[in-house]
Amino acid sequence: MKKYILFLLPLVAFVGLLVFLYQGLFSDPRAHKSSLLEHTMPAFSLPDLMQTERQYSAEVFNGKVTLLNVWGVWCITCAIELPYLTQLQQEGKHIVGLYYDQDIDPDFGIKTVSRVQQEVTQKLSQLGNPYAFNIFDVKRDLSLDLGVTGAPETFLIDQHGRIRLHHIGDLNPRVWKNKFEVLYQELVAEQ
Amino acid sequence: MKAMSRLVCLLLGLQLAFTSVATEEKYPFENAQQRSLFMELSKELRCPKCQNQNLADSDAMIAADLKRKVHELVLAGNDKDQVISYMKQRYGDFVYYQPPVNSMTIWLWLLPALFIVLALAALVMSRKKVSVSLDAQQQQKINELLERDK
Known part of the structure; x- marks a missing residue:
């Protein structure tokens, strides 16, 4: 009996280590849980990208299940994701854009707003426009409050304005099926 | 030869002087304490986009944004723990190099x-x-x- 234990113990330890390291091969080091899940949207007051005199606040997300998509024209992956988002929008999903620009450095202010609008209009007419409207995160303050690390990222927000899902990276049919669909249907049913 | 080395010294000195002026302009502080706190934080906070760079080291836009935020918070009189918890609230424990002791760690x-x-x-x-x-x-x-x- 004792002998068996002595023989098995290293084997068990080795297999355990093997499983642990094997999992590590396929885990995404960038995946970490958003600390804002189940929280309501942080307060903000930001202009519409196209009509800057119009202001939005966190209440804009109340009453409707929303996909909040963080993007920019400079972001290549966003361009790849736009046609699929447009398809989702055509299926009846409410998609709001959170737009931020790389070249508008709050310290310097290089690009004018009209130039940004022009680029956005051009990009959306080429690849499809999934957005009900775009919130212009001028100084990237809301992005920072949301824990955004880059673009594209997508948040699923429920009808009470609570963040239910935070996805880093592009949205595609596989991600939608594996990560979004079930929760989205649940939230819509609650509505 | 001697004149040459003097010139080199002078140039090096000038360069040093200018770089220090440049950093002071980018993140101005009211006192040395704030500056050292800012330096400390930008070394201990991790860039959320890049896998193993701190804020001071990273050129990612998010790192620049976070540095600006740290500067803002330090100027507003927040202490180290307050800045760290501000960042953790948004970017999770990942953002700070010292992991908390919890049931996992x-x-x-x-x-x-x-x-x-x-x-x-x-x-x-x-x-x-x-x-x-x-x-x-x-x-x-x-x-x-x-x-x-x-």
């Missing part, structure tokens, strides 16, 4: 200690067995052999 400390204890226990147990595993017959044989060697 406690194993990082417990496992090595547990291993040492187990190894010592195994060592002691195996020692004991050697000393008691002689029966009378074997003992007699040993004594004979020892006698013969004398």
Whole structure:
């Protein structure tokens, strides 16, 4: 009996280590849980990208299940994701854009707003426009409050304005099926 | 030759002077304490986009944004813990290089200690067995052999 234990113990330890390291091969080091899940949207007051005199606040997300998509024209992956988002929008999903620009450095202010609008209009007419409207995160303050690390990222927000899902990276049919669909249907049913 | 080395020294000196001026302009502070706190934080906070760079090291836009935020918070009179918890609220524990001790990370400390204890226990147990595993017959044989060697 004792002998068996002595023989098995290293084997068990080795297999355990093997499983642990094997999992590590396929885990995404960038995946970490958003600390804002189940929280309501942080307060903000930001202009519409196209009509800057119009202001939005966190209440804009109340009453409707929303996909909040963080993007920019400079972001290549966003361009790849736009046609699929447009398809989702055509299926009846409410998609709001959170737009931020790389070249508008709050310290310097290089690009004018009209130039940004022009680029956005051009990009959306080429690849499809999934957005009900775009919130212009001028100084990237809301992005920072949301824990955004880059673009594209997508948040699923429920009808009470609570963040239910935070996805880093592009949205595609596989991600939608594996990560979004079930929760989205649940939230819509609650509505 | 001497003039040459003097010139080099002068140029180096000038360059140093200008770089220090440049950094002061980018993140101005009211006192040295704030500056050192800012430096400390930008070394200990991790860039959320890049895998292993701190804020000071990273050129990612998010790192620049976070540095600006840290600067803002330090100027507003927040202490180190307040800035760190502000960042953790938004970017999770990942953003700070010192992980908190919780039910998951406690194993990082417990496992090595547990291993040492187990190894010592195994060592002691195996020692004991050697000393008691002689029966009378074997003992007699040993004594004979020892006698013969004398």
